[in-house]
Amino acid sequence: MAHALLSPSSAHRWMSCPGSVSLSRLFPDESSSYAEEGILAHAWAAHFLDPQNQPQPAEALSSDNLTFVQDYVLFVERETAGGVRRIEYPVSVSEVTGEANAKGTIDCAALVNGTLKIIDLKFGKGVKVDAEHNTQLMIYAAGALPLFDVIDEVRAIELTIFQPRINNICSWKLTPAELEDFVNKARARASIAINYLRADPLPLAALEPSADACRFCKAKAACPALQQKAAEACDFRPVLDKGQDIPIVPEEALSSEQLSLNLQLADLLEPWIAAVREAAYDQMMEGVQVEGFKLVLGRPGNRQWTSNAEAEAMLKSFKLKEDERYTYKVITPTALEKLMKAGRIGERQWKRAETIITRSEPTPTVVPAADKRPAWSPTATASDFTPISN
Ligand code: SF4
Known part of the structure; x- marks a missing residue:
């Protein structure tokens, strides 16, 4: 399958920054153990849901990941019962992106009572993904709609994100007309991005x-526009002029308006700073000299036995008592919950265990106002908000 430059999964980026398609293609895709883990989880989920067409992966899942995948499979089966279901469904996205032969693969697409359901398994846990206005799923829906519309009339579209590792399951509904509005906007932005692919040099705009x-964005460590933002941030007009007396409380510097501006800037610059550090590390590990910086070794890792069996035998030969040789720890509530789910203890026993489970209070954190979680006030009482489960 052709690898799309304007992929549905990066639509939120190229719709917002059309030049990023041109700039980021200069940087290689990087694989990670997390990405590999996600690919394996998807392959197992597809096999469980459609064993006739989706081969069983050669590699097994860890028991934790198997539980997450099984939860997803049960969810999909429940949500698509009685409908027409397609798993790992390839759809053309060229109509939206304008890129020839571009395809996207939907984890699960189904038509249930006139509703086109697009369900996406997200295996990451770093960033919570929202279904509402999710550009990736809307492009998938646009690709799937004509294929399902011939089976039965599609009257509504429902997008669902199933992100089991952070307990995030969310859905959002829209009408075919609303989807068409989005497609028109996406098409216009994609056309700008494609025009920039032919531009040499690329305009800063x-x-x-x-x-x-x-x-x-893969290009962020080298992006001139982001660098410029950073330079502007460093060139803040000082709140105080040279020669001016310093007030005891610099209220202007800590005003709510200034803090709001600074936080927006921090959200933009933090990923850039991390990417610059990573790029410097990678290059220096390849032997490149970066003026003014060097590599040093950190502290060595914690000491551990090279062989537990050898250590056990040796400690016994030292005539140490058993309680001196071993550390026993009671299992955690999370481990007990897993045993309950595996049927090793019953619901009643779990309820009893719950009476002696405690957890620390959640700590407040600053997030953008658009964040879905309810605002918390330091003057609110504990009962005024619901803690987020993990
Ligand atoms: S890093 Fe640069 S190219 Fe990438 S999205 Fe941001 S502004 Fe666009």
């Missing part, structure tokens, strides 16, 4: 930095 767009 092609790049539109924003915290959301830049966060996962």
Whole structure:
């Protein structure tokens, strides 16, 4: 399958910063153990849901990941019961992106009572993904709609994110007309991005930095627009002039308006700073000299036995008592819950255990106002908000 430059999964980026398609293709895709883990989880989920067409992966899942995948499989079966279901469903996205032969693969697409359901398994746990206005799923829906519309009329579309490792399951509904509005907007932005692919040199105006767009952009360590933002940030007009007396409380510097501006800037610059550090590390590990910086070794890791069996035998030969040789720890509530789910203890026993489970109070954190969680006030009482489960 052709690898799309304007992929549905990066639509939130190229719709916001059309020049990023041109700039980021200069940087290789990086694989990680997390990405591999996600690919394996998807392959197992597809096999469980459609064993006839989806081969059983050669590699097994860890028991934790197997539980997450089974939860997803049960969810999909429940949500799509009685409907027409397709797993690992390839759809053309060229109509939206304008890129020839571009395809996307939907984890699960189904038509249930006139509703086109697009369900996406997200295996990451770093960033909570929202179904509402999710550009990736809307592009998938646009690709799937004509294929399901011939089976039966699609009257509504429902997008669902199933992100089991952070207990995030969310859905959002829209009408075919609302989807068409989005497709028109996406098409217009994609056409700008494709025009920039032919531009050499790329105009600076092609790049539109924003915290959301830049966060996962491969080009961010080398992006001139993001660098410019950083330079502007360093060139803040000082609140106080040289020669001016310093007030005891610098209220202007800590005003709510100034803090709001600074936080928006921090959201944009933090990923850039991390990417610059990573790029410098990678290059220096390859032997490149970066003026003014060097590599040093950190502290060595914690000491551990090279062989537990050998250590056990040796400690016994030292005539140490058993309680001196071993450390016993009671299992955690999370481990007990897993045993309950595996049927090793019953619901009643779990309820009894719950009476002696405690957890520390959640600590407040600063997030953008658009965050879905309810605002918390330091003057609120504990009962005024619901803690987030993990
Ligand atoms: S880092 Fe940000 S501004 Fe630069 S290309 Fe990527 S998305 Fe665009």
